[in-house]
Amino acid sequence: MTIGSPDTLAVELVDVDKAFYGVKANDRVNFQLARGEIHALLGENGAGKSTLCSILAGLYRPDAGEMFLEGRAVTFKSPKDALAAGIGMVYQHFRLVPNLTVAENFALGYPDVGFRLEEKELYRAAEELGERYGLPVDPSARIWQLSVGEQQRVEILKLLYRNAKVLILDEPTAVLTPQESTALFATMRQMAAEGRSVIFVSHKLHEVKEVSDQVTVLRDGKVVAGVATKDAEPADLARMMVGRDLVLPTRDPQTEFGPIMLSVDGLRVQDDRGLEAVSGVSFDVRAGEIVGVAGVSGNGQRELAYGLFGLRALTSGTVTIDGVDITEASVLEHIESGFAYIPQARLEMGLAPGMTTEDNLALKAFWHAPYSKGRRLVASAFRDEGTRQIEQYDIRGVRPGLPIRLLSGGNLQKALVAREVELKSKILIARSPTRGLDVGATEVVRNLILAERSRGIGVLLISEDLDELLALSDRILVLYEGEVVGEMPCEEATAERLGLLMAGQREIVSP
Amino acid sequence: MTTRRFIVEPRGLASPQLKLFVPVASVLAAMAVGAVFLLVTGVNPLTVYAQMYDAAFGSARGFSETLISATPLILTGVAAAIAFKMLVWNIGGEGQFLMGAVFAAGIAIWLGDGAPAALALPAVVLAGGLGGAVWAAVAAVPRVYLGTNEIITTLMLNFIALNFVNFLIFGSNSPWRDPAVTTFPSGRPIPDAARMPDFFNRLDIGIFIAIGMAVAAWYLMEKTSWGFAVRIVGDSSSTARYAGVGVAQKILGVFLLSGAAAGFAGGLFVSGPVGALDPRSLDLGLGFTGIIVAALARLNLIAVIPVAILMGALNNSGPSLQAIGVPTATVTMLQGAILIFAVAGEFFIRNRLRRPERSSSSNPEEVVAA
Structure with missing residues (x-):
């Protein structure tokens, strides 16, 4: 193995091993990142993408192997070391302090911040960088006031403020609308054009194809392929990623549905802070029907599910299941009257x-x-x-x-x-049921949900994954700021149309 | 690349042998530390330990005294274990024990000499439990409905309970105070009908009641649907709420049960070996020692029984040390050391140390299926 010339390679990993509980998360991984390159890391969940990124970002130390930064061997003891050397990471769960302003978050951990905080200087830097990279954000806003997409911009700006030369983005598009993703891709290209390198983690093939220059595919902790994106066919990438041909299950179209199983009328629910999160939502779900609810995370999905399941008191509205009013019922009564619920964060609530x-x-x-x-x-x-x-x-x-x-x-x-x-319920609410799952488990879960539909119950599928909604739903509602801003049969839905609605653009209904 | 000697990593599943080994090793390690202190003070630790063993287990009389000391510890141990399992940090076993003693002595004195034992004995036991539960409720109700911190409230209630007992005996002419003794205030002896019958030396039937209650508590927590619901709440309150389990009601129930167990201990202690609400005989820290018992038993309600007997043996052996010129406080030191090692041992039950290897072995014990 030769060590790449410092002129071209930003980072190189040689034979890196990392094991957890005796299971190899990275198995003799070799990885080369050129300067000014957008390099996609593709792989199923558990393939070792996050481990690889965490090693690069200094969060984990490899059990064996070597790491070179511009040709020099380096060892990072912590993310601080990595950042000082120019490698920064945007984690899936942001590392921001919600009660501090954007500018104050910039200053956190920044080595050159003096005893007195030069706020004006931070404001100026945030605005300047935001403009240059197409990441507009208000430096005086507090983090909790920002949308998920805006928080992500702050994370990226933080790295740019520290002049990171290698930026690792771990599944950045998972929380974005299609339009926001497109804007992010423009930012990534701008950064690459300046000679920075970007590692883009994703399992969405079309995104990888759209934005990256180079792809590395990981499976079971091993690198199974490293190719230039332009030379790779999506179908080949999928096969390399999964190790076999695989087509995820989709619903068989149907137009005849049974009686109304779930009826929701004028539902209003508050969030944890007592602000209204669901503002007068009404819809029906029929037997044998999957109704999808699309929306960017944080637009009332959680409160909608909690309200329907009795986990949170309703401000107003009624809910009936199979003709029985359960508006006032306890959680146990919901379960007894035929409610099943797959929550989003399994280990926090659900198991x-x-x-x-x-x-x-x-x-x-x-x-x-x-x-x-x-x-x-x-x-x-x-x-x-x-x-x-x-x-x-x-x-x-x-x-x-x-x-x-x-x-x-x-x-x-x-x-x-x-x-x-x-x-054996009458209604199933499923929130992002395949989020974070590998393709095999996704297949099983999707089939189980489709089997429930065939059994003749009503399914409410609340998801941020548009591909999944389009594959499974008979009808799709779009939730924006707690209101249903669009409703359409699946046949009329496209990612673009849903994306615009999810971003809050109302459709002009043509008669 | 790495130069660390050991890697700490979480264990998937600790083996039963390990779960037994760690508490045993904690006791041995505590004895080793104790030996160092004893050597420094110029006594042979082997002599001391032999003396302790002899006092606690060496004779039938000694062993019966050990079981007398163990009786309240079984129940204060149950009190701590049942609460800690659910992450309810009731460290008010001491106060609940004392209030149990107050209630039990109170009912016995109120019933007077005329009441038959068949009435007086159950009344004394139940009153003890009630007293403990009432005292626990003072902390439990605000915890459940207002979110107060029970560590602070239960701890402070201990001192209130102790001072209340002192007040009843030293500070007032309460019915609990013995009017016959004028030299030094002491507790009024409770009627014989309300005293637990002895069956071997001073050993009374309280030991069987305590063991029976520990087994009943175990059955309730492990074998009933109520106990299952409680375990869900203890594991994840948000998941319990999602599964339709009434979380507040379960926490309240466990808190009161925990207080009742400590109160039973107090009731059995006044109606057994002590025979009166006597502050000097009751203020032995039996409620606090219950926390050590629970920790060493790893919150297992059955393991509480043998561990309580061990702690009872230590308590019982203390006074005998004075005969060989060693302070009784040696026992307190040993108990403290045992607690420290038992808590530290938890680390090794949850984690393992491993030498880093070039190619890490795939120990089947630690492989988690992907």
Whole structure:
């Protein structure tokens, strides 16, 4: 292995290993990043993309292997070292202090900030950089006041303010509308044109194709391909990423639906701060129908789901399920009247992380037979039902007594979806059910949701993933600032049309 | 590239052997530390430990005294374990123990000499539990409905309870104070009918009640649907809410149960070995020692029983040390050291140390399926 000439290579990794719990997240990874290049890292969840980025950004230290920065061997003890050397990362979960202003966040950890904060200087720098890179942001705004997209701009500006030469963006488009993504791509090209290098992590092939110069595909911790983007066909990339041909399931179009299963009228719900997050939403879901709810994260999706499920009191409005008014019902009454709910953050709400898989599968049904006889638990039912469901839903990695949190993300979600499907509900609310899952688990989860539709229940699919909404929904609603700003059958929906609505542009309805 | 000697990484699943080994090692390590101190003071630690063993287990009488000391510790241990499991930091076992003693002695004195044992004994036990639960409720209700910090409230309530007991005996002519003794204020002896019957030396049936209650608490938490709901709340309150479990009600229930367990301990102690609400005999820190018992038992409600017997043995052996010129406080020091090592040992149950290797071995124990 030769060490690249310092004139061209910004970063080089040679034979890098990193293991967690004895599982190799990076296995002899070799990676070369040229100056002024947009380099896509493509791979399924758990393929090792984030680990690779975290090594570059100084968050993890590799178990073995070497790292060169412009031809010099380097070792980073912390992200601070990496940033000082010119490598910065925008994480999926932003590292910003919500109560501080944009300018104050700029100053955080910046080595040249003196004892007195030169706010004017920071304001000027933020505005100047924002203008130059097409990242407009108000330096005096507090972070919590900003949208997710704006917060991402602040993260990028922070790195540019420190003059990072290598910028790592970990799945930056996951939280953006298609239009915002396009703007981000322009910024990335501008940065590359100045000789900065950008590592772009994604599992969306069309984005990789659109913006990157070079692609590295990771699978099971190993580099399986490194090609120039222009030479790669999306289908080839997909095959390399997954290791086999794979077509994700989609619904079979249907126009006949059953009776109304869920009816929502004038729903108003507040957020954690007591501000109105859902402002008078009305819709119906019929039996055998999947209704998709599109929207950028933070436009009332969470509160809509909480309100429907009884986790949060409604300000006003009514909810009926199969003709029964459940507006005032408790969560338990919702479950009993036929509500299943797949929440978004599995380990925060949805699973009991420290309990076993068998216990988690019984989490909503343990009050009744077969799990309980009177008030006594039936241990054999936990075991038998658990074994059956673990086998039937192909939940892997389960061992007796093992807390469920130690399963991989895909298996966690399979367990959660299995439990909700086993409720044999009348309505299923699913929030971003395949977010963060690899293609195999995505396939399983999508098939389970489609099977629920075929069983004749109503499904409300709340997702930020437009591809998924377009593949599964019979009808799509668009949620913007707590209101339904558009509704269309799936056949009339396109990513562009949905994206404009998601960004708050109202359509002029032509008669 | 890396030069570190060891890597710390979380364990997937600790083996049962390890879970047993760590508490045992904690006790041994504490004894080793204790030995250093004893050597410094010029006594042979082996002599001391032999003396302690002899006092606690060496004779039938000694062992029965050990079990007498263990009886309240089983229940204060249950009180701490049941609450800590649910992340309810009730460190008010001491105060709840004392209030249990106040209630139990109160009902016994109120019933008087005429009441039959068949009435007086259950009344004393239940009153003890009630007293503990009432005292726990003072902290539990604001915790559940207002979000106050129970660590602070339960801790402070301990001192209020202790001063209340002192007031009843030293500061007033309350019914709890013995009017017959005028030289030094002391507790009024409770009627014989309300005293737990002895069956071996001074050992009374309280030990069986305590063990029975520990087993009942274990059954409630592990084998009933209520206990399952409680475990969900203890693991993740947001998931419990999502699964339709009433979180506030469960936390309140566990808090009161924890207080009741400590209160039972107080009730059994006054109606057993002490026989009166006597501050000097009750202020032994039995509620606090329950926290050590729970930690060393790793919050396992059955393991609390043998651990309480061990701690009871330590308490029981203390006075015998004076005979060989070693201060009784040695026992307190050992108990403190055991707690420190038990808590530190948790680190090794949750994590492992591993030497970094070029090609890391795939130990099947730690592989988590992808």
